[in-house]
Amino acid sequence: MKLYTYWRSSAAYRVRIALNLKGLEVEMASVHLAKGDQERQAYGAINPQKLIPCLELDDGMVIAQSLAIIEYLDETHPNPALLPADxxxxxxxxxxxxxxxxxxxxxxxxxxxxxxxxxxxxxxxxxxxxxxxxxxxxxxxxxxxxxxxxxxxxxxxxxxxxxxxxxxxxxxxxxxxxxxxxxxxxxxxxxxxxxxxxxxxxxxxxxxxxxxx
Amino acid sequence: MKLYTYWRSSAAYRVRIALNLKGLEVEMASVHLAKGDQERQAYGAINPQKLIPCLELDDGMVIAQSLAIIEYLDETHPNPALLPADxxxxxxxxxxxxxxxxxxxxxxxxxxxxxxxxxxxxxxxxxxxxxxxxxxxxxxxxxxxxxxxxxxxxxxxxxxxxxxxxxxxxxxxxxxxxxxxxxxxxxxxxxxxxxxxxxxxxxxxxxxxxxxx
CATH class of the missing domain: 1.20.1050.10 (Glutathione S-transferase Yfyf (Class Pi); Chain A, domain 2)
Structure with a gap:
């Protein structure tokens, strides 16, 4: 998996914490928000919403939105759980x-x-x-x-x-x-x-x- | 269950759709957003975030945030599903x-x-x-x-x-x-x-x- 991230993006920061809690190592690709890299065509081709972060799966599928990514990680790698069972x-x-x-x-x-x-x-x-x-x-x-x-x-x-x-x-x-x-x-x-x-x-x-x- | 709602709140509108798709009838309590009812103590006692909607369960527990409410409804009343299985x-x-x-x-x-x-x-x-x-x-x-x-x-x-x-x-x-x-x-x-x-x-x-x- 590859995470499109930016050091100061707090939405990317969330996903980085979730990956670490799950013990998952992924490739990190930096998208420079302050320089407007998210607005460039190269990133738009990956995430049409042009926001950070998104997670590229090994088959090329891309998941946008930090909360959706974190729930995906929790569903596919259940331990340790990020949500209670009840x-x-x-x-x-x-x-x-x-x-x-x-x-x-x-x-x-x-x-x-x-x-x-x-x-x-x-x-x-x-x-x-x-x-x-x-x-x-x-x-x-x-x-x-x-x-x-x-x-x-x-x-x-x-x-x-x-x-x-x-x-x-x-x-x-x-x-x-x-x-x-x-x-x-x-x-x-x-x-x-x-x-x-x-x-x-x-x-x-x-x-x-x-x-x- | 009781839904705190306002006719024009689009977050409340989401929850109303979800309840209808699930075939669930709940009591509706109107909180007049334009008049600032959500800022009053009576509503703050129910939802400290002072935002609409929230869902009060029969035991008095309150769930805030439309997306959290909808996922809760989907988990507790799985049919029809509001999210795919994959x-x-x-x-x-x-x-x-x-x-x-x-x-x-x-x-x-x-x-x-x-x-x-x-x-x-x-x-x-x-x-x-x-x-x-x-x-x-x-x-x-x-x-x-x-x-x-x-x-x-x-x-x-x-x-x-x-x-x-x-x-x-x-x-x-x-x-x-x-x-x-x-x-x-x-x-x-x-x-x-x-x-x-x-x-x-x-x-x-x-x-x-x-x-x-």
């Missing part, structure tokens, strides 16, 4: 992962920030305010959900990290990059502290990618 | 559904449009340009994906609609509401024409909801 627990894990991957990340994605600055002419500071706003609003909901429900701990699903942590850690990485105050989210940062010490998360971190600059 | 086909269906539900819809969500107009002071026309931009960009990728791959037809997964169509139809409804030119997307509109004639889609349509205005 349907309600699975739904809760997916919902909290999506609170981040659907309702925070796409609104703060590079192409959106480019539109804000380029088309709408926003200042750097107005853009940062936008970025921070959606992170704070999204994290507040997730933190409150964790506070209310009894979590087995130390991770959402118990002894091991899964889909939720896979989405949480890259988003926290982005928040720190933009100096967002994370003190209102002690449950999220407690999970982060545990995750970043794990080899699967360390190896997947942006600064540890070959295309990091 | 892992690669499942991944393709999820990826195309997410191309809409993750990369178009959240960027055009009501709260984002409110921020554009309220905080950033965008004109109605600049807001509409934003809205149209993300729909055109997103649909272009989905249309191209359908063009390239051999689809059994008439729906993405074959004889019956599933997760992809559940996400596509509400997004097309929104596009039409904003008078987006859909002529570049003949494959999407061909699927739409078939879907909107089906009772499960008709009953779920915004204008057929009790809280429609």
């Amino acid at each position: 349907p309600v627990a699975r739904a809760r894990t997916r919902a909290l992962a999506q609170a981040i991957a659907v309702d925070i990340h796409p609104v703060n994605n590079l192409r959106v920030l480019k539109y804000l600055k380029g088309v709408l002419g926003l200042s750097e500071s107005a853009k940062d305010t936008w970025y921070t706003h959606w992170i704070l609003e999204g994290f507040a909901g997730v933190e409150e959900s964790l506070t209310r429900s009894a979590i087995p701990g130390p991770f959402l699903g118990g002894a091991a990290p899964g889909l939720f942590e896979i989405c949480l850690i890259p988003q926290l990485y982005n928040a720190r990059r933009f100096s967002v105050d994370l003190s209102p989210f002690p449950r999220l940062t407690a999970i982060e502290e545990l995750c970043v010490a794990l080899p699967a998360f360390k190896r997947a971190a942006p600064e540890n990618q070959p295309d990091a600059q | 892992p690669v086909a499942r991944a393709r269906t999820r990826a195309l559904a997410q191309a809409i539900a993750v990369d178009i819809h959240p960027v055009n969500n009501l709260r984002v449009l409110k921020y554009l107009k309220g905080v950033l002071g965008l004109s109605e026309s600049a807001k509409d340009t934003w809205y149209t931009h993300w729909i055109l960009e997103g649909f272009a990728g989905v249309e191209e994906s359908l063009t390239r791959s051999a689809i059994p037809g008439p729906f993405l997964g074959g004889a019956a609609p599933g997760l992809f169509e559940i996400c596509l139809i509400p997004q097309l409804y929104n596009a039409r509401r904003f008078s987006v030119d859909l002529s570049p997307f003949p494959r999407l509109t061909a699927i739409e024409e078939l879907c909107v004639a089906l009772p499960a889609f008709k009953r779920a349509a915004p204008e057929n909801q009790p809280d429609a205005q």
Whole structure:
């Protein structure tokens, strides 16, 4: 398998964590987002959506969308499981992962920030305010959900990290990059502290990618 | 079960279609998005993320996020299936559904449009340009994906609609509401024409909801 990735893409970061948790080694092809490589014909021929990441299977089939890729990996390589077995627990894990991957990340994605600055002419500071706003609003909901429900701990699903942590850690990485105050989210940062010490998360971190600059 | 819904919420519209396809009758509780009911304490006590929809189970457990709810319904009521059985086909269906539900819809969500107009002071026309931009960009990728791959037809997964169509139809409804030119997307509109004639889609349509205005 080959993963089209970019060191700073948090959607690619998610898939890298999932691959590491599953113990899967894949070829990595870097697509330079900041230079616009995803807009070029060569990448469009692979993923018509022109977004990172996508996973090319050995038969040439391509799977786009980080959440779809991660569910595919979980279905085809079931151990260790990234989702609990019980349907309600699975739904809760997916919902909290999506609170981040659907309702925070796409609104703060590079192409959106480019539109804000380029088309709408926003200042750097107005853009940062936008970025921070959606992170704070999204994290507040997730933190409150964790506070209310009894979590087995130390991770959402118990002894091991899964889909939720896979989405949480890259988003926290982005928040720190933009100096967002994370003190209102002690449950999220407690999970982060545990995750970043794990080899699967360390190896997947942006600064540890070959295309990091 | 009880669905917290709003007639014009396209994420709620997705869940309504899924419930109808499964033949499940649930209680409907309207949360008036335009009046800000989702921001009130009463709804925050149910869904800390303050977004529509969420599904309350008979034991009081609440599942947020439309995609998580739909996967939950599919796992607990497997017939008719909303995802194919083959892992690669499942991944393709999820990826195309997410191309809409993750990369178009959240960027055009009501709260984002409110921020554009309220905080950033965008004109109605600049807001509409934003809205149209993300729909055109997103649909272009989905249309191209359908063009390239051999689809059994008439729906993405074959004889019956599933997760992809559940996400596509509400997004097309929104596009039409904003008078987006859909002529570049003949494959999407061909699927739409078939879907909107089906009772499960008709009953779920915004204008057929009790809280429609």
